[in-house]
Amino acid sequence: MSGFPDDLPFFGDDEAPRATPRAGGIAARAMAARQAPRYLEGLNPEQRLAVETTEGPVLVLAGAGTGKTRVLTTRIAHILATGKAFPSQILAVTFTNKAAREMKTRVEILVGQAVEGMPWLGTFHSIGVKILRRHAELIGLSSSFTILDTDDQVRLMKQLIQAEGIDDKRWPARQFAMMVDGWKNKGLAPADIPEGDSRAFAGGRGRALYAAYQERLKTLNAVDFGDLLMHPIRIFREYPDVLADYHRKFRYILVDEYQDTNTAQYLWLRLLAQRPRRSAPEGAGAEERSAPVNICCVGDDDQSIYGWRGAEVDNILRFEKDFPGAKVIRLERNYRSTAHILGAASHLIAHNEGRLGKTLYTEHVDPDDVKVKVHAAWDSEEEARAVGEEIEALQAKGHALNDMAILVRASFQMREFEDRFVTLGLNYRVIGGPRFYERQEIRDALAYFRVVAQGADDLAFERIVNVPKRGLGEAAVRQIHDVARLRNTSLLQAARDLVGTEEMKPKQRSALRNLVESFERWQGMLDRTPHTELAELILEESGYIDMWKNDRSAEAPGRLENLKELIRSMEEYESLRGFLEHVALVMDAERDEELDAVNLMTLHSAKGLEFDTVFLPGWEEGLFPHQRSLDEGGRAGLEEERRLAYVGLTRAKKNLHIWFASNRRIHGLWQSTIPSRFLDELPEAHVEVVEEASAYGGYGRPLGHRQPGRPNPYGPSRFDEAGDVFSSSYATPGWQRAQKNRTDATARNWGTRSGHQVERIGYGEPDSGYGAGRGSVKGRTIEGELVAKSVSDQPSPFKVGERVFHLKFGNGNIAAIDGNKLTINFDKAGQKRVLDGFVERV
C-alpha cells in the first residue's frame, strides 16, 4: 500500500488553455508537410495509437521488446511537430541518466536540431535539483546547496548517532541511512513517521534522529538524494502559486518505466499532474482538485524488479483508478525475440497473479529458430567452463562476443565466470557495480574541489583534512569542530581561526595553516584559472597525487589513471562549479563498443538491454529465486523474482541457455542444490533439456544417488531426472575431480596473459584484481599449468570416508579431499572445510 487515498479524483474533461506556437516553428513546418508525417511511418497500429493519443491520461503497457522507447520519443516528436507544445512545455522523466540521454538523442534525430532545449527531459532527481535550485529559499536552503551521496550521508548520520550518545555499533549508521531512504521513498517527513517505524531504530529514537539529520542537512546547506524528491513535494504542497506555475508550464507529462516509481515519485508526479479545478469554490482544500491531465506513463508491470528499493508496482496496477478515463494501450507485438523465447517467457510470467496481463507475440517466425536450452552442471565451476566453451564455439562460428551476455542473479556469481574467461583469454566486460565517482580517489579529489568551490562544505573538508596524512588526527578534527560549533561557522573558517591561536600543537598548527592557506590560494584562482588546470594544481599541491605515487600497492597506478580521467572529463564542463553540479547526479561510464567482449552483469542491470545470445546461470532454489527474497518478501518476493527471470529471458533475441548447478559454494561452504522452481514453469514446447556430454560432464558419473535428506520440497520436478545424474554424495570421483579442477583453474590464474582485455563499466573496486581503471584495459599472462600441479597433486594422508576428530568440531567423516583441505561432515557441527593438519584419525 502506498498510502494514498483514492479520493483525489481526476477528471479528464477540463481542457487546459493552449498556447499557439509561433509561425515558422516546427508546427508550421509539419503542417506544410500535410501528409502523415514521416516519423509515424513504420509504427504498428498500437504504437501509433500510443503516439497520437496525446490528450488525457494514457497508460502504455509496453511488454519487453515492443518498442517502448520508440513510442515515447515519437510521441514527443509528435507533440512538438503538431505544435501542441514547445519543447520547454514537456516534462519527460526517466530513472537513469542513460535513459534520459537516449531519449534526448532519439528525439533530436526525429525532429531535427529544433529540440535544442528539452530542458525538462531528465531523471526524477535531475529535474528535482532544477526545481529545488529555483525555490531553495522557500524551505530554508540557499540555491547553491550541495548534494550528498550515500557515503556523505552515512558519515553524517554516524556523527549524529554518536553525538546522541547511541552505540553506533549496535545501531549502525548504514542501517539508519537505509531506513531514512525508505522513509523518503515513501514521502514521509520526520513528523509522519509512525511510532512503530520510529521504534525500529535505537530504541524509539528513529524519528528524533531523522529530524536531527534533516536539521543538520539544513545547516550544512545540503540535501541527499531523497530530498531531491521530498523538498519539491513540500514546496508544491506549501506554495500553491509555485505549483500553479508548473501547472501552467507543463502541458504534457511523460514518464518512463512507470512500474519502477516509488511513492515519493508518484506523489511528485501527482502534484504536477493534478490541476486546480477552474470552478473550484473559494477556500476548497488542496484535496479538492481535478484535472485535465495530459500524462502518459509507459511501463511494464511484468518488469518491475525494484520493489526492494521502494518501487510500488501498485502505482501501475492502480493507474486507471488514479486517472479515471485513462486510456490503456497495450503493446504486445515483440520485435526482439524468437517465438520460442517469447513462449518460454510468457509461460513463466503467467504464474504471477498480480499483473495486468499481456501476451507477447511475434510475427517473425524462422524455421531455424532454436528452443530455449536448459543445461545441468555438476557444480558452478563446470557451469562456468561449459558456458565458456559454448561462447568459444559461437565465436568460432563468427558470432561477435558483443552479442552475448551472461546474466547472473547475484554478483558473487560473476567471479567464477571471470576466472574462466581469464583462463581462456576471452575478452569480457563487467557492467554495473560501484560507479566511477564512488571510488575513493575520485571522491577525495571531488572533496578538494568542493571545498575550493564552496568553503562551507564541511563534509568535504572533513573528508580530506588528513588526506594525505598531515598529522591532523581525530583530536585535531574534534578541536576544529568545537570551534566551528562555538562560533557557528564552517569548518574551514574555524580552522582559519584556530591557526591564529596558540591552542594547537605547533606541528599540527603549521600543517593546518598550510592547508588553509592552500585553500585560500586555490579559491583566489577559481575565477581566473581554467578549471581543469586548477584541478590539476590542487591535486598536485595538496600532495594528493604524491600520496598515490608513493603508494606501492597494486591499485595505486589505476587510481592515478582514474584521477587523470577525472580531469579529462572535466573538460566537458564550463567551470568547476558546473562540473560539481553534474557530477553528483551524472557520471556513468560509457561502454566501449570498440572492444569485442562478452557482457557480464546482474539481471537487474540487464533491464533494457538485448543480446543475440543470453546465458542465465544459477537457476537453483535459494539463489534464484533468492532465499532472502522468499524469506522477506513472501509471495510478493517470489513474484518479483519471477519477474526478474522474465526480464532475463526476454533479453535474448535468438539463443537462450539456462543453467543450473547441482553444487554451489555458498559462504565458503559447498552445498548441494535443487533446481529452481522456475525451470518447471517453462513450457515443454519451447524448451529443450540438454544432456551434457562435455569432457567433465555426464559420463562416468554414478547415477541415482539422491540426497536422502533433501527431497525436492516443491514436488516432483521434470528436472529431477537430470539433476539425479549429477547429485550424489561428496565421496564420488566426480566430486573430487571437480574439486581438483577447481584448484587447477584457481592456480592458473596466478599468472597473467597479455592480449586479453577486460573492461569494467562502472565497476571500480580497484583491488578486485582484473583491470584497475574505468574502462581500463589491462593485460594478463597465463604462464602455465605447472603452478597448478604443485598445489593439487600433494597427496593427502587421509582418505575419503575416513572417520576423524577435530579439536573444535568433534568427530566426523571425510567427505572430500582437496589438496590439504578436507571437507568433513561433522556429527554435530555439520559440514566444514578444514586443513588436514587439524584433524586426526579416530
Add this chain to the structure above:
DNA sequence: CTCACATAATTTTTT
C-alpha cells in the same frame, strides 16, 4: 598515528 588482529556480514542498484 599506525599497524596488526579480530569480528561480523555476505541480493539486487539509481540518484
Add this chain to the structure above:
DNA sequence: ATTATGTGAG
C-alpha cells in the same frame, strides 16, 4: 572463504 570494517596495542 572472503572481505571490509573496527578495535586495541605499540
